[in-house]
Amino acid sequence: MSTLEIKGLTVSVETEDGPKEILRGVDLTVKSGETHAIMGPNGSGKSTLAYSIAGHPKYTVTGGTVTLDGEDVLAMSVDERARAGLFLAMQYPVEVPGVTVSNFLRTAKTAIDGEAPKLRTWVKDVKEAMGNLRMDPVFAERNVNEGFSGGEKKRHEILQMELLKPKVAILDETDSGLDVDALKIVSEGVNRAKDSSDLGVLLITHYTRILRYIKPDFVHVFVDGKVVEQGGPELADRLEDEGYDRFLTAAQPASAAPVEA
Numbered sequence: 001m002s003t004l005e006i007k008g009l010t011v012s013v014e015t016e017d018g019p020k021e022i023l024r025g026v027d028l029t030v031k032s033g034e035t036h037a038i039m040g041p042n043g044s045g046k047s048t049l050a051y052s053i054a055g056h057p058k059y060t061v062t063g064g065t066v067t068l069d070g071e072d073v074l075a076m077s078v079d080e081r082a083r084a085g086l087f088l089a090m091q092y093p094v095e096v097p098g099v100t101v102s103n104f105l106r107t108a109k110t111a112i113d114g115e116a117p118k119l120r121t122w123v124k125d126v127k128e129a130m131g132n133l134r135m136d137p138v139f140a141e142r143n144v145n146e147g148f149s150g151g152e153k154k155r156h157e158i159l160q161m162e163l164l165k166p167k168v169a170i171l172d173e174t175d176s177g178l179d180v181d182a183l184k185i186v187s188e189g190v191n192r193a194k195d196s197s198d199l200g201v202l203l204i205t206h207y208t209r210i211l212r213y214i215k216p217d218f219v220h221v222f223v224d225g226k227v228v229e230q231g232g233p234e235l236a237d238r239l240e241d242e243g244y245d246r247f248l249t250a251a252q253p254a255s256a257a258p259v260e261a
């Protein structure tokens with residue numbers, strides 16, 4: 001049983017005009033086996049939350065705590081966070097020219113487990129995971145994400161997740177850019193990981209369609225750098241119908257109100 005606990009997290013980024021506060025006190029707890037969906041308008045800070053937990057150097061944590069099973073995540077380096085059991089599927093996966101998928105996966109697995117996986121089982125596991133995600137085996141010998149389509153990149157993120165077996169996975173808009181079939185395949189991958197290893201999932205999305213396949217236990221509305229409302233799956237349907245207007249007017253200071261011409 002694992003618990004990712006975020007308390008009062010505040011984060012800023014350096015801009016030309018000095019530091020800008022993006023996260024304004026995030027409280028969120030994700031336990032093994034739970035799926036938490038985070039939905040919110042563009043620019044509200046959802047990716048900032050994901051990157052801050054993963055340890056991206058662009059973001060400065062100015063307050064609050066993040067712990068995984070009581071261990072201080074913020075004191076860990078990025079690779080220590082991965083070894084501790086955190087995984088981030090990126091919104092925009094990066095290309096790594098010169099490194100094959102096969103090499104990348106085996107190196108990551110070795111770094112995380114502290115020893116190289118047994119070759120025969122590893123080859124079988126990779127083949128099976130790629131088959132489940134309907135990835136052509138030739139992808140294993142291609143360079144990481146180089147020339148991959150948007151949907152292929154997202155499948156590769158889930159392939160990593162299935163093989164590295166994290167405790168908590170943060171999926172940042174993994175559903176964007178997926179066609180209907182790929183959405184189902186990727187969702188099945190997430191559900192397999194949930195069933196086999198009791199994975200905790202933090203799922204950032206703009207669309208309720210993925211939530212038909214990956215059932216959330218909790219839905220959080222994220223506006224202006226913090227969670228402003230939480231509920232069950234019915235909250236996602238309500239957001240789809242009503243949008244974020246009622247949260248935006250409540251969150252914006254009067255000075256930010258649009259000026260009429």
Ligand SMILES: Nc1ncnc2c1ncn2[C@@H]1O[C@H](COP(=O)(O)OP(=O)(O)OP(=O)(O)O)[C@@H](O)[C@H]1O
Pocket residue numbers: 013014015016020022040041042043044045046047048049
């Ligand atoms: N270097 C920077 N300078 C100025 N603003 C920045 C910088 N980096 C990030 N931001 C701002 O931080 C805010 C939060 O961005 P973030 O990507 O976390 O939002 P998001 O909720 O994930 O958005 P989306 O749904 O569009 O993916 C945005 O308004 C963005 O412009």
